[in-house]
Amino acid sequence: MNPRASGCAALLAALALNIGGCGSDGEGTAQRAPTTAPASPTSVFYASCGDAERAGTPTIRKGEPGYREGLDLDGDGIACAVATAQAMPIPATAPTLPELGQKQTTALGDATVYAVRFPVTAQDETATAIRTAGMQFAVADIKVCSNGTVDSDGYTFDYSDFTLVASDDTAFSFWNVQVGARSPNLTDTLSSLNLMRAGSCRRGWLTFEVPPKTKLKAVEYTSSGGVPLVWAAS
Structure with missing residues (x-):
């Protein structure tokens, strides 16, 4: 057999083998690096904002792990947001005077x-x-x-x-x-x-x-x- 023809036949046989490896049995299939799916917001659950704070997440934005509407009381998309409390005015009270008969x-x-x-x-x-x-x-x-x-x-x-x-x-x-x-x-x-x-x-x-x-x-x-x-x- 012509040496060139013999080499071509061997190459075609190798190609056929690789193509066959793509069958349903999975043999010879190239291995891909595993990918890590992003954490779902529901994959972490905090029963209260206190739990979230103890876990190091005092505030949680919508889309972040642990966010849920039950912790977002004002509906601004930020759970457990620390709101600045407005000081309530303290009504002035008249001082109590000493009673009659008091020395x-x-x-x-x-x-x-x-x-x-x-x-x-x-x-x-x-x-x-x-x-x-x-x-x-x-x-x-x-x-x-x-x-x-x-x-x-x-x-x-x-x-x-x-x-x-x-x-x-x-x-x-x-x-x-x-x-x-x-x-x-x-x-x-x-x-x-x-x-x-x-x-x-x-x-x-x-x-x-x-x-x-x-x-x-x-x-x-x-x-x-x-x-x-x-x-x-x-």
Whole structure:
């Protein structure tokens, strides 16, 4: 046989063998490198955003493993998104005032307001006669005890440092030095308190003139250069 023809025959036989290897039996089929399918979003399940955070995925975008609508509460495509909470305004509340009968201490000593009465009828005719037309009397039962210290004006306790305060913050000063609507009149007992010994106490009613139907809020005491004391009027 011609050597060239013999070589061609061998080549054709080899080609036929390779072609036959592509049959259904799979013999001789070229091996392909395996491919890894992308993780499905449903292949990871987080029961809660806490579970997702502990797994290192505090937020999960739609299409990422572990995303599900149950964790995307606002529907923005990001599960477990950390929303910036808006601070809720805190309603302002009025401070609680010390109650009547509560003793309070200043640099000058102790003071206590026991009661506030409004309106009251004067116990003597003189007070009624000199009362301002259209006004009514209010009285406060007050006790003060000096520790012997005086303020910058040289006084211990002074009746002029007490005021009656309405709900609209209108302040009413004591009414009259010589006459009061109730006895004993505190202005009488306080007249010598600038020389009061340490440990000495005085108690009496301090009278104020107040418009009718005024809603009273507090009794205040403020000495010269001192810290104010306040009692609820009711």
